[in-house]
Amino acid sequence: MKHLNKLLVAVMMVMGLSSHAQDGNNPWAISFGVNAVDTKTSAGGGHNWLDKHFSQPFAVKDNWNILPSVSYLSVSRFIGDNFSFGLSGSVNKIDKYVKFDPTAVGHDSRGYVVSNPGDLMYYGIDATIKYSLMNLINSKVIDPSLSVGGGYTFFGDSSYGTLNPGAGLTLWFTEAIGLELATKYKKSFGDREDASGTPDAPSHFQHSAGLVFKFGGKDTDGDGIYDKDDACPEVAGLKQFNGCPDTDGDGIQDSADACPEVAGLAALNGCPDADGDGIADGNDACPDVFGLAALKGCPDADGDGVADKDDKCPTVAGPKENAGCPWPDTDGDGVLDKDDACPEVKGTVANNGCPEITEEQVMKLNTYVKTILFNSGKSTFKEETYPVLQNIVAILKEYPTAKFMIEGHTDSDGSNAMNQTLSENRAAAVKNYLIENGIAADRLRSTGFGETKPIGTNKTAKGKAKNRRVEVKLIKE
Known part of the structure; x- marks a missing residue:
């Protein structure tokens, strides 16, 4: 248990590290789950190096040591360019230790013997640099990775350092939650045993499966878009507008919307046009009646260029100077009153509407x-x-x-x-x-x-x- 305390202290130190400038949406990740330790790789035997290490990679029941509870915890941080750095701690109990001894009673057909060395406790503290291949394969769900690192293993009463190459696969359910599968070969320096044959510092494979949660991304306005990608980080907005709002829901973000609180048309910079005449209501002198742009959106029924609202004769064409009404010819001499020097006396056109003396x-x-x-x-x-x-x-x-x-x-x-x-x-x-x-x-x-x-x-x-x-x-x- 003294080694377990060491593990917990190390994990707490990692979780307490301060965050620097963010390089990803969620730069931090924490994962936990179950680990399995396979000691066959240090047992010896086999025809060659590959056979020694990979002849029985999935002999779970025979060779794997699994503690039926949460047995590892990892904290990592994204450091840029698809790389992340993490620290992990793991605990296990070794009740299956594999040796190559063709002379021993109970060996299998290949000469391997699995024994219980006395329920040895296993603790590991490891540092890992991981490279994600997710961007390389252009996927948002499947996240394969390669890793390398080093650590320190407590194996019973002995402890030793290891070099840890590895690989992993994470399946992301959401942008921040995934299932993490990983394996690493923890190469010890010496692969030694004590005089009685009790394992001292064996190399081994350690596999893990668990959940991973990414966190640490800053989203000030709570709109689900991280500040670094949010064009309006202090105002809740929509993803399609890079985090900027569209208050009236007309598909035009507020910064480009001349009428941000009233749904409108893109052609009118987001402003409404109730009468459909192509003139925004705010600029339309007759917003509820279809009209002409030349008359600020007002209709002109008689087509005389005078808006109906200003036309005293809206159904009969007339000049603007006469309020939209035709000029009268009171005396009926063919000369309009406006041009008639004698509007009440019938005259001649040649004499400006006045009678000519004979x-x-x-x-x-x-x-x-x-x-x-x-x-x-x-x-x-x-x-x-x-x-x-x-x-x-x-x-x-x-x-x-x-x-x-x-x-x-x-x-x-x-x-x-x-x-x-x-x-x-x-x-x-x-x-x-x-x-x-x-x-x-x-x-x-x-x-x-x-x-x-x-x-x-x-x-x-x-x-x-x-x-x-x-x-x-x-x-x-």
Whole structure:
């Protein structure tokens, strides 16, 4: 039992080793299970070295010493490039010791005798460097390995060092749990026995079978992805996103998702599109109605370029300037009100929607103005003239864009200067009356010609009456 204490102390020391920088997902491994000790390899005999060591490799019942309980414990650490280093401890009881003695009673057909040396206790402490072939064969389940190491064996009352080449096979049930099968040839230095034939330091095979658990990988966020492989080590995430989250579950990781809390489409950087018009709801002015990109996702039923929500006539095409409604033509003259200088009076296209005065109307005006009567030698009107002036006003209002020149004329009585002034004043009097009665001032001009443009003779009273007149002429621009 004193050797068992040594074993336990060694194992505890190994388990207490501190971890350095991690080179694998789970750099540490612990395994435990059953071991078997086969002493036939040191028995001698056989035709050659291979026959001596491997003639009865699976004679479990005849040659193997097995303690029916957990009898080995191993702790190892991954050190990089498929290599790991471990320490193990094992315990057994030797009740089958194989010797080659063809003269002994009870030997088998090959001359081997199996004896009980007195239930010798067996303890082993071993250090092993193992090389895994799992990556070489590109497998995640089957893990063959080769190993080499050395150890110290306590065999009854004797103890000795060994050189331990070996091989193993681990079948991984999960990434961290597996079944480990291993064997190693523990070559002692001397293969000696004492004088009585009791084994002293035999070489032997030691086989083991047990469970192995890998551990030590750091997973801060607990998402099953180790920090060294986790692009978001402090936030639980998904394996397909290297450990980064997809909060809304739309298949787009949060870091690339413009709307990480609402499921959306990859084409819209993870944002939703409720109406399916290809415009993310956050940028869609009409998110619940299929619309056009040019109108920020809003529909345009009449196709006039004005969104229905802003269109006062959504079913009839019209310009944006008129809130989506067609321009009216109130007077029906073919000129839209927006372009019609006289939107309530029917006119002509050539005159911007305003009526054009005819020669007949001009003649009618002159007929009226000929009946304008002034007080003698003055520019004031006689009372009976006012109805005539109102008729003139009415005609001018029918043609709101027409412009007129009002001319004053006199006969030859009196001086030229006096006649000139009188003609100008009378023409101005007519102009002022028209302005005072609603005719725009910029439509009217006035001038006087005195006695210079007679239309009758100044030698007769009838002729002079013709020369004392006011005329209206259309100004053509």
